[in-house]
Amino acid sequence: MRIIIDSGPASVNFEDESMQIKRIAGALGARITGIDLREGVSSALAAELRAAFLEHQVIFLPGQPLEPALFLRFAQAFGRPIEYPFVKGIDGFPTIIEVKKLEHERVNFGGIWHSDTTYLEVPPMGSMLLAREVPPYGGDTMFANQALAYDELSSTMRSLLEGLMGVSSSAKADVSQTREDRLKSDGRESRREEYRAAHPIVRTHPETGRKSLYVNVAHTVGIEGMTDKESAPLLQFLFEHQVRPEFTCRFAWEPDCIAFWDNRCALHNPVNDYHGFRRVMHRITLEGTRPV
16 A cells, blocks of 8 residues: 655655545644545554554544444454443444534533543543534634643753643533533433543653653643642643644544544644534544553
8 A cells, every 4th residue: 555645845655556644734633545444444554544643643534434333343443442431322332422512502522622531540542533414614623732742841841740640530610511411412321420530741652652741621630749729820831831823733524534533642622613503423432551
């Protein structure tokens, strides 16, 4: 299979023809075309896609009209799908949830900068969305490169953060509000009121070895060993720093497009600018490892 990686003036070519990879921004994100996932995912293709995923942190695959079984099969090529703790899966597929905002709703699901479910003791490796219905305009998703955000800190700040543990909670008010509509319609009866976990503020990626920031405004509520007064200014600085425009990309959805992002080193934020229209996605979350 030939892969073309558009990274500027030069391109890298592999053998055969079909798959093309094109960066969409300087910080992160790549669009991959020339493959049909309905034909299955060979071990060679999975390896090439995973390499692109690790390099770009989020990959977008347009033109993939996959039924749930095929979407699940695609996800299984990269890890073990897990159930989301608050929302039940679609009929017959407990690990595929519907992420939707309906015409009458004003708040979108997860509409704040975050990495998925950092309040779990073992948070996910990655997440996938498959667009089923998109609004006529708006509804983009933004992503932010947390390895780049870490690299751009001063050496003094990096030293200060090393060894600190951020405390995450599922009950932080701003993000809890973004789940309310879905809990009413699709909530799991067995869900807990709150999940809580502590993870390193500076995380080392288990596959690439790169360090990245691992806090987010949606879930991080404090720092172990610090009072709220002490931790609040430091966290506020990190929340603002980690989503600077030069660390981000923005993706405009189209039906049948898949986004697959790395929760270990990238934040995401779905933009809520399409009131009066429907947006429906299917999401699969992949099992991760304990952050270190």
